[in-house]
Amino acid sequence: MMTNPVLELRDITKSFGALTATNNLSLTVMPGEIHALIGPNGAGKTTLIQQIYGALKPDSGQVLLNGRDLTGLSVPARIRAGIGRSFQISNVLMDFTVLQNGIIAEHARLGQSFRFLQPAFSNPQLIDGAIAILDRVGLSSRADTMVSDLAHGERRMLELALAMAASPSLLLLDEPMAGAGPDDGQRMTEIIDGLRGDVAILLIEHDMDAVFRLADRLTVLVEGSVIAAGTVDEISTNQAVKTAYLGDED
Amino acid sequence: MTLTLILEQTFNGLQAGVTLFLVAAGLTLILGIMDFVFLAHGAQVMIGAYAAAAITQATGNFFVGLGLAIPLTFASGYLLELLIIRHLYRRDHMEQVLATFGLILFFNEAIRIGFGPAAIYSDLPPSLSGFVEILPDTPYPAFRLGVIGVGLIIALGIHLFVSKTRVGAMVRAGANNPEMTAALGVNIKILFRLIFATGACLAGVAGMMLGPLTAVQSGMGEPLLILSLVVIIIGGIGSVRGAFVAAIIIGLVDTLGRVFLPSILRLFVEQAAADGAGPALASMLIYILMAVVLIFRPTGLFPAKG
Amino acid sequence: MTGLLKFFGLVHAGISDNKFLWLLIAGFAVFPIVTQLVDLPFWNDVAMRIMLLGMAAMGLNLVLGYGGMVSFGHAAFIGIGAYCVGIGQYYGLMNGWAHILLSVAVCASLGLVIGYLALRTTGIYFIMITLAFAQMLFFLFVSLEQFGGDDGMSIDRAEFLLIDLYEPLRLYFLIWVMLAIVALLLMFIVRSRFGVTLRAIKSNESRVEAMGLVPLHFKITGYVISAVICGLAGSLFASWQEYVSPDIMHWTRSGELMIIIILGGLGTLAGPLLGAIVFLLLEEFLPLMLGALVPAYAENWMVLFGPLLIMVVLFGRGGLVGLIDSKILPHLGLGKTAVK
Numbered sequence: 001m002m003t004n005p006v007l008e009l010r011d012i013t014k015s016f017g018a019l020t021a022t023n024n025l026s027l028t029v030m031p032g033e034i035h036a037l038i039g040p041n042g043a044g045k046t047t048l049i050q051q052i053y054g055a056l057k058p059d060s061g062q063v064l065l066n067g068r069d070l071t072g073l074s075v076p077a078r079i080r081a082g083i084g085r086s087f088q089i090s091n092v093l094m095d096f097t098v099l100q101n102g103i104i105a106e107h108a109r110l111g112q113s114f115r116f117l118q119p120a121f122s123n124p125q126l127i128d129g130a131i132a133i134l135d136r137v138g139l140s141s142r143a144d145t146m147v148s149d150l151a152h153g154e155r156r157m158l159e160l161a162l163a164m165a166a167s168p169s170l171l172l173l174d175e176p177m178a179g180a181g182p183d184d185g186q187r188m189t190e191i192i193d194g195l196r197g198d199v200a201i202l203l204i205e206h207d208m209d210a211v212f213r214l215a216d217r218l219t220v221l222v223e224g225s226v227i228a229a230g231t232v233d234e235i236s237t238n239q240a241v242k243t244a245y246l247g248d249e250d
Numbered sequence: 251m252t253l254t255l256i257l258e259q260t261f262n263g264l265q266a267g268v269t270l271f272l273v274a275a276g277l278t279l280i281l282g283i284m285d286f287v288f289l290a291h292g293a294q295v296m297i298g299a300y301a302a303a304a305i306t307q308a309t310g311n312f313f314v315g316l317g318l319a320i321p322l323t324f325a326s327g328y329l330l331e332l333l334i335i336r337h338l339y340r341r342d343h344m345e346q347v348l349a350t351f352g353l354i355l356f357f358n359e360a361i362r363i364g365f366g367p368a369a370i371y372s373d374l375p376p377s378l379s380g381f382v383e384i385l386p387d388t389p390y391p392a393f394r395l396g397v398i399g400v401g402l403i404i405a406l407g408i409h410l411f412v413s414k415t416r417v418g419a420m421v422r423a424g425a426n427n428p429e430m431t432a433a434l435g436v437n438i439k440i441l442f443r444l445i446f447a448t449g450a451c452l453a454g455v456a457g458m459m460l461g462p463l464t465a466v467q468s469g470m471g472e473p474l475l476i477l478s479l480v481v482i483i484i485g486g487i488g489s490v491r492g493a494f495v496a497a498i499i500i501g502l503v504d505t506l507g508r509v510f511l512p513s514i515l516r517l518f519v520e521q522a523a524a525d526g527a528g529p530a531l532a533s534m535l536i537y538i539l540m541a542v543v544l545i546f547r548p549t550g551l552f553p554a555k556g
Numbered sequence: 557m558t559g560l561l562k563f564f565g566l567v568h569a570g571i572s573d574n575k576f577l578w579l580l581i582a583g584f585a586v587f588p589i590v591t592q593l594v595d596l597p598f599w600n601d602v603a604m605r606i607m608l609l610g611m612a613a614m615g616l617n618l619v620l621g622y623g624g625m626v627s628f629g630h631a632a633f634i635g636i637g638a639y640c641v642g643i644g645q646y647y648g649l650m651n652g653w654a655h656i657l658l659s660v661a662v663c664a665s666l667g668l669v670i671g672y673l674a675l676r677t678t679g680i681y682f683i684m685i686t687l688a689f690a691q692m693l694f695f696l697f698v699s700l701e702q703f704g705g706d707d708g709m710s711i712d713r714a715e716f717l718l719i720d721l722y723e724p725l726r727l728y729f730l731i732w733v734m735l736a737i738v739a740l741l742l743m744f745i746v747r748s749r750f751g752v753t754l755r756a757i758k759s760n761e762s763r764v765e766a767m768g769l770v771p772l773h774f775k776i777t778g779y780v781i782s783a784v785i786c787g788l789a790g791s792l793f794a795s796w797q798e799y800v801s802p803d804i805m806h807w808t809r810s811g812e813l814m815i816i817i818i819l820g821g822l823g824t825l826a827g828p829l830l831g832a833i834v835f836l837l838l839e840e841f842l843p844l845m846l847g848a849l850v851p852a853y854a855e856n857w858m859v860l861f862g863p864l865l866i867m868v869v870l871f872g873r874g875g876l877v878g879l880i881d882s883k884i885l886p887h888l889g890l891g892k893t894a895v896k
Contacts, residue, residue: 079768091766095759104756107749108767113774119747126749166768281680289811337870343683344626345869348818351811352865359859476691476807483684530699537692541673544685548677 004067006031006170006200012051012061014044014224021047022058023224029170032197036211037204039221045204046088048221049172052202053085054078066169084168084199088175090155092147098158099143102130105165137161137191153184160191164199171201177210189213212236254388259509260502261384265394267501268401272456274478274485274493275408276449279421282488284442286339287346290330290353291453291478292471298323298454299461299470300361303372312375319458320451327450331443339442354472361468369465378462397459404452405494412490421445477504480540486550496551500536507532573877574743577826580833581736588725602836604728607735608793610832613816614742614825615785620814621823622746623778624758625675628683628810629690633663633783635805637790639697642709642800652714652721652795659791660784667783671776690807697802708801711794721795731792735829738785743825745781754778755823819868821877830876838864 005028014022021044029035037045050056052063054075063070070078079085093101100121106129107113107120120126134140137157142150147158156176163171176192177185189210195201196216205211211218218235220228228234228241235241277291301322306315330353338349373379374393381389412418420441457471464470481500485492512528519527543551584607591599616630637659644655674685698706713721721727745751757764757771764771794800803809812835820831842861847854872879 074770075765076768076770079766085766087762087766091760091763093756093759093763096756100752104752104764105767108753108764108769113749113753113769114777115749116751117744117748119744120749120752121747162763162767285680287680287683334866341869343680344620344814344818344822347626347628347683347811348815349866349869351808351815352862352869354862355858355865356862359856359862363853363856363859472808476687479684480688483681483688487680530696533695533699534692537688537695540688541685541692544677544681544688545673548681550681 003031005029005064006066007052007202008062008064008067009048009052010062010064012048012058012063014047014051014056014058020224022051025061025221025224025226027219027226027229029200029202030217031169031200033216034192034196034201034203034214036215036218037202037221038208038211038218042223043221044224045221046174047224049085049174049202049204052078052170053083053172079166079168082166082169083172084163084166084170085172086156086159086163086174086176088178090152090159092155092158092162094148096147097143098134098139098145098147098150099127099130101147101158101162102133102143102165103127105133105162106130109166133161133165134158136164138187151184153180153187156180156184156188157191160188164195168199171195171199173201173203173205175204175206177205177207185210254385255509257385257388258390259506261390261394261398263502263505264498265397265401265501266505267498268398268405269456269460270474270478270481270501271405271494271497272401272452272459273474274481274497275405275490276445276452277478278482278485278488278490278493279445280449281482283421283445284339286335287343287350288335289347289350289475290357291449292473292475293354293357294323294327294450294453295457295460295471295474296357296361296466296468297326298451298457299466300365300370300457301454302458303370303461303466304365306372307370312372312378316458320455323454323457324447324451326454327447328443330450331446335446336439336442358468365468367468369467371465372462374462393462397463400455400459404455408490409494417441477536480536482550484540484543484550486552489550489552492550492552500539503539504536507535511535572881573825576877576880577739577743577829580826580829581732581739584732584735588728600725600728602840604731604796606829606832606836607731608789608796609813609816609836610829611731611735611738611792612786612789613813613820613828613832614738615782615789616813617782617817617823617828618742618745618754618778618785619782620817621827622751622758623754623775625775625779626683627674627686627779627782628807628814629670629686629688630782630786630813631805631807631809632690632693633667633786634790634793634809635693635697635800635802636663636666637787637792638794638797638800638804639703639790640787641714641791641794642711643703645711645714646703646709650712650715652716652719655714655791655794656788659787663783663787663790664780667780668776671779671783675772675775675779687807687810690805690810694802694805694807697805704801706802708799708803710799711797713795713798727796731796734788734792738788739825739829742785746825750774750777815865817875818872819875821875824875824877827875827877834876 007029009025009027012022012025013020025048037048039045047056051058054070054073054077058071065078065081065083068081070081073081093104096104103121103126106126131140131143134143137160139154139157139161142154147155150158160173160176173192177188180188185207192201192203192214203211203214212232215232217231218229219226220235220241228238230238273291273295277288280286280288280291298319301319302315305318306312309315334353338346378393378396380392382392382395384390412421456474477500481493481496484500485496508529511532512524515524515528515531584603587603588600591597612630612634616627619625619627640659640662641655644658649655670686670689674682674689677685697703703709713727716730719726719730721730753764753769754774757774761771790804793804816831816835817828818831819834820829821827838861842857843854846857846860
């Protein structure tokens with residue numbers, strides 16, 4: 001393939017004391033693809049996401065986004081460089097309405113957050129931008145609801161909308177279906193599916209049905225190392241993966 | 251700047267340090283384990299000092315005063331926790347600041363009503379008012395030496411208790427993770443109450459030992475409270491070991507700084523400037539120290555492992 | 557459970573909070589007429605103190621209520637503002653506007669430095685480091701013999717161009733105008749993009765970070781603004797009191813500011829001013845009430861005030877603004893505050 005990867009990890013290593021959470025790991029995510037990261041609990045999936053996101057610093061190795069070396073950049077700087085992230089535990093602004101969440105994300109995206117006079121929540125342009133952000137996940141009908149009053153599944157949607165707000169080139173999704181019921185999971189799968197092609201996605205998910213439905217490529221992580229990588233078909237027939245991971249599924 | 255003066259002031263600094271430790275030891279656990287901002291800890295010092303002074307005056311015997319005041323301060327801490335404090339654990343820090351600030355106002359005013367606004371000065375019994383020669387021709391007040399001794403013994407006791415006993419292990423576990431302690435089947439409510447009462451009692455003992463050295467009066471606890479907060483922050487919230495190290499450092503730095511800093515400054519700047527800046531710098535010294543520690547180690551010197 | 561913690565900035569920072577604020581400020585404008593009619597000019601003095609403490613509390617509230625930063629050292633900025641007047645006069649700077657400019661400049665720079673250092677920490681550590689910086693400044697002024705040390709220094713009412721503050725009510729209305737300006741500014745700031753970002757940081761710092769913003773920048777900016785407002789209040793305080801001593805920045809005053817805010821309503825515009833009114837009226841009336849019951853103990857009114865504070869924490873929900881909102885307005889048929 002001739003296209004350049006959106007995300008390229010080169011030889012990332014991260015240890016906590018004696019525990020090696022990420023072991024000399026390399027990985028690429030291509031434009032527009034959904035790349036799932038799977039592995040048993042404790043395989044180091046979230047630790048890896050944290051290093052791409054900038055909340056953890058790798059001991060060695062490089063994180064490249066669109067060819068640009070992100071190593072050493074802070075979280076906000078990486079966001080501005082084009083990363084969007086949803087968290088394992090819903091990370092939304094609980095004390096605000098859905099629309100207000102969108103508005104804050106919108107002026108953050110526009111780099112207008114240091115303005116002191118005009119009211120933010122009644123600004124028509126910001127409201128339009130926020131509605132557009134919410135429309136992506138079908139939440140604009142719930143615009144005036146307090147986030148604390150939203151159902152769990154709706155919060156996951158809002159989380160995804162906020163992660164997508166700045167139209168990132170790479171989306172890190174850390175268990176977007178976590179805690180969602182079957183209906184919500186189905187909707188979330190459809191929404192993520194709809195993002196395919198628009199944005200490169202690195203997805204961590206325990207719901208294997210969703211993973212097999214969504215992923216263009218899979219990387220299997222065990223104890224911080226990649227044990228297999230490939231398409232869904234390749235991985236589902238891979239013997240090493242079966243024993244290491246799929247075999248000991250509960 | 252004679253050797254005698256340095257030695258004497260070092261001992262004074264140690265005495266201030268161990269007293270500070272007694273106040274800070276309980277408070278660091280209250281802040282660390284219970285995550286509770288308790289500003290009225292200084293009032294416990296005052297209650298201890300007043301209890302000892304009043305009973306000593308009534309009975310004419312210093313030791314009876316001490317002996318009765320110790321259980322009294324324990325009881326007062328126990329009651330305070332039972333009546334008010336336990337309702338505040340789940341509140342946020344700001345509300346805790348506010349409520350315990352209210353407690354300070356109440357205790358200080360209650361003491362003023364009960365004992366009048368004037369300070370009480372208590373005399374030492376003859377057996378403790380003598381001097382000990384710490385070096386040939388260097389007499390030092392026996393009582394202050396006794397304070398250092400008692401403080402060190404209590405510090406050792408707390409250390410052994412926290413590091414060697416089962417309850418101490420719970421305290422350490424609690425400092426790290428209250429949920430875990432609860433999961434281990436420890437009755438966290440009783441544990442909290444006992445730690446609180448013990449902390450109050452230790453602060454009270456500090457007050458009793460300070461009584462004969464300073465004026466016993468309403469509001470006497472607050473300067474100590476502020477100092478012990480500095481100690482706790484420097485040592486690391488929830489760390490008894492940190493509180494001890496920091497208390498000794500603060501005691502020494504504060505005492506020696508006030509005495510020697512102006513003369514040290516005189517070596518570098520003109521006398522007039524040194525005399526002006528010396529006391530100012532000396533009184534700011536410990537706060538500067540705390541700010542510096544926090545800037546480089548935002549969770550103190552000995553952060554409790556979390 | 558923690559009703560006070562609920563984000564009242566949002567629930568209440570709506571139309572009625574604004575209206576309520578301006579109602580109070582309008583009340584202060586006509587108050588001197590009332591005192592004139594009933595011939596009680598002493599109360600003008602109380603009203604000036606209320607406005608000054610209210611202004612400082614409004615400044616602190618930006619950090620405390622809207623930004624969620626529990627600063628326990630804002631009295632230091634009041635003190636610095638006041639000392640800017642005293643020290644300015646000591647060196648022959650008599651112009652009041654110059655004093656105000658000086659206070660604003662000094663408090664802004666000091667706020668920047670302290671904010672930058674203190675905001676590296678969070679939680680209890682932040683409370684304590686702000687306290688430590690305030691204590692540092694307190695002891696600095698205690699030991700500066702040149703400026704009166706412990707005893708403080710007396711101050712002439714500053715000369716404001718075309719305004720002679722020794723004329724009756726001139727100082728009153730100078731303070732009133734400043735209060736109105738501060739209120740207007742805060743009203744804008746709180747609802748602005750900066751303001752809502754600050755409130756968002758209080759609500760969930762990591763989400764704000766995930767939006768590509770650096771929370772520290774907003775927090776420091778908020779901290780500096782609040783320091784400047786406290787400094788302004790302090791410099792007017794100096795003219796009102798005609799005297800300044802380190803007492804003005806004693807740590808208990810930082811506690812008082814917090815009490816005023818929580819009493820009135822955390823994270824509301826009207827709350828700090830309302831809290832200041834109630835706080836200072838309690839200070840005036842509790843001794844009278846106690847004196848009527850037990851004459852010997854009139855001076856010991858704190859013995860009632862302390863438990864009152866504990867009650868406010870245990871049973872108060874959203875302070876007085878919250879109470880008015882949920883209990884009083886509905887009875888008047890005005891309905892609850894709209895979320896705006």
